[in-house]
Amino acid sequence: MCSTINSAFPASFICEGSENSNRLHGGVSMSSTPRISASGRVRANYTPQQSEMDWTWQELMAITELQEFEVPNENSFEAGTYVNMEPMVHYGSCGMNLADPNPPTCQASPAAAFEAGYSDAMSPYQRLNPNMEIHYGHTGCQASRLLPNAPPFQPPLMSLLDPMNTNHGHVKNSNGHPDDLESDSGLSLGSSPPLASPENEVHGMLTYLPRNGYTNGDLDCTGDQCHMRPNLNGPVDYSHTFGSYSGHSYLPVAANPQHMQPHVPHPHQHITAMKQQLFPATQRDPHAAHSSTPRAVSFQSPHPKTKDVNLSGPLTRDERRAVVLQIPFPLDKIVNLPVDDFNELLSRHALNDTQLTLVRDIRRRGKNKVAAQNCRKRKLENIVHLEHELGQLRARREHLTRERLEFQQNLNMLKCRLSELHAKVFSQLRDEEGHPYSLEDYSLQQSNDGNLYLLQRNNSLDGE
DNA sequence: TGGACTTGTCATACG
DNA sequence: GGCGTATGACAAGTC
Numbered sequence: 001m002c003s004t005i006n007s008a009f010p011a012s013f014i015c016e017g018s019e020n021s022n023r024l025h026g027g028v029s030m031s032s033t034p035r036i037s038a039s040g041r042v043r044a045n046y047t048p049q050q051s052e053m054d055w056t057w058q059e060l061m062a063i064t065e066l067q068e069f070e071v072p073n074e075n076s077f078e079a080g081t082y083v084n085m086e087p088m089v090h091y092g093s094c095g096m097n098l099a100d101p102n103p104p105t106c107q108a109s110p111a112a113a114f115e116a117g118y119s120d121a122m123s124p125y126q127r128l129n130p131n132m133e134i135h136y137g138h139t140g141c142q143a144s145r146l147l148p149n150a151p152p153f154q155p156p157l158m159s160l161l162d163p164m165n166t167n168h169g170h171v172k173n174s175n176g177h178p179d180d181l182e183s184d185s186g187l188s189l190g191s192s193p194p195l196a197s198p199e200n201e202v203h204g205m206l207t208y209l210p211r212n213g214y215t216n217g218d219l220d221c222t223g224d225q226c227h228m229r230p231n232l233n234g235p236v237d238y239s240h241t242f243g244s245y246s247g248h249s250y251l252p253v254a255a256n257p258q259h260m261q262p263h264v265p266h267p268h269q270h271i272t273a274m275k276q277q278l279f280p281a282t283q284r285d286p287h288a289a290h291s292s293t294p295r296a297v298s299f300q301s302p303h304p305k306t307k308d309v310n311l312s313g314p315l316t317r318d319e320r321r322a323v324v325l326q327i328p329f330p331l332d333k334i335v336n337l338p339v340d341d342f343n344e345l346l347s348r349h350a351l352n353d354t355q356l357t358l359v360r361d362i363r364r365r366g367k368n369k370v371a372a373q374n375c376r377k378r379k380l381e382n383i384v385h386l387e388h389e390l391g392q393l394r395a396r397r398e399h400l401t402r403e404r405l406e407f408q409q410n411l412n413m414l415k416c417r418l419s420e421l422h423a424k425v426f427s428q429l430r431d432e433e434g435h436p437y438s439l440e441d442y443s444l445q446q447s448n449d450g451n452l453y454l455l456q457r458n459n460s461l462d463g464e
Numbered sequence: 465t466g467g468a469c470t471t472g473t474c475a476t477a478c479g
Numbered sequence: 480g481g482c483g484t485a486t487g488a489c490a491a492g493t494c
Contacts, residue, residue, distance in 0.1 A: 316472090339482070364482095369472060371484055376471090379486090470493080478485080 318362045325355050334359050335366030422446070429454065 322331055328349050337345060342363065351359065426444040429437050437454070445455045 365473065367483065368474080368485095372472070372486080374484085375486055468494085470491100472489100472491085474487105474489080476486085476488105479483090 318358070318365065321358050322362065325358055327351075327355060327359060331362055331366070334362045335370075422452070425452070426454075 318331065327334075329345060333345065334342070346356065346359065422444050426439070426442075427436065429442075429444075431437060441457055443455050443457055445453050447453060
């Protein structure tokens with residue numbers, strides 16, 4: 001039931017006056033709620049404070065509209081504990097009592113103060129942060145719920161006051177290998193192309209540029225890709241290929257070997273010369289030197305001395321085999337030539353099965369070696385990229401956390417201000433006889449749509 | 465001497 | 480089916 005009241009509100013209260021008006025949304029009895037006239041209007045006694053009330057309501061409206069504001073959240077801040085369908089119980093234990101001689105202030109814990117007295121009226125906020133109970137402590141205050149499917153016991157104050165407010169592996173076993181007496185690791189074929197990866201195709205093609213012993217190559221262009229096709233018919237002249245051997249032509253050191261590898265007479269010079277025969281142009285070839293790409297930089301060994309050892313150290317397994325089996329062409333060609341050229345090269349030399357097997361193994365291992373290098377480089381690049389992404393995500397998380405805290409502070413301030421305005425409005429309500437409502441008997445509640453309702457405390461719940 | 469690191473190689477899968 | 484590539488795993492070399 002709605003009781004007709006005289007209100008100081010400019011537009012007064014409106015009671016929808018139905019038989020269910022005594023029932024709060026959610027089935028809570030509101031039988032003792034002050035009745036408002038059946039016409040829906042509450043007779044208001046305008047007081048000299050009317051102008052102030054207008055201003056107050058304007059403020060209230062402004063703040064109420066802010067409740068519609070929603071912000072994204074990343075955690076339980078927006079979890080769905082908002083819909084609390086518990087029936088209204090009582091107001092006696094509400095921390096925020098308008099009759100409280102010591103009303104909460106906005107300094108200490110405004111949000112707590114607001115929550116205490118308006119826990120049911122702050123639904124929009126709870127929608128934003130249902131964990132406020134956690135933050136500010138549960139008030140133990142249960143208030144009525146104004147469900148949309150039940151007519152309010154009292155017309156929305158706001159709608160009256162503001163007409164506009166109507167819209168609410170494998171084991172590599174070298175033992176099984178015929179050449180297992182010596183390690184094959186640590187020393188490369190010396191023919192590694194400059195990372196013949198797709199993005200390094202140009203450099204890879206440079207491998208086929210003419211070099212000593214293969215100076216009669218001709219340019220082979222297919223489409224927009226050109227590369228030097230060596231003259232496979234030409235004689236292989238290793239007599240003046242005395243450039244320093246490097247098994248890591250893809251390393252930047254090859255770009256300027258005189259800087260990275262100052263010439264020092266080495267006791268294994270004869271081995272170096274042998275390697276120079278096997279890999280005649282790996283380092284002397286300016287193109288090969290140019291092939292050291294930035295991509296290959298990360299593959300430079302942290303142990304530069306390893307290169308020196310490779311340069312003049314013992315022959316690798318394949319190198320030795322090539323020497324023993326008298327492979328008539330350099331190993332770098334075995335590895336780097338295109339398939340057609342490689343087959344053509346083989347066809348122009350009478351090789352026995354052993355030689356053919358060795359050549360094909362050398363080619364396979366050489367290819368795989370480069371592939372392994374590329375694979376490792378990609379792996380490192382991925383790690384770097386992921387670390388960078390991780391840093392960005394962490395920074396963003398911190399930024400969002402700061403923003404959320406900032407927003408929460410602002411929200412609490414608004415809630416506090418809203419509670420003050422509520423109290424101010426309530427204090428100026430008058431009944432039919434012009435008497436103020438007793439704060440012990442009534443409270444001002446705000447529904448989900450932002451409208452204010454005058455509720456009587458200690459309502460009986462037997463209506464449900 | 466053991467650990468970390470690099471590099472080559474093999475096996476395997478895939479296009 | 481051959482070939483090239485990618486990649487995990489292993490082993491050897493180096494510091």
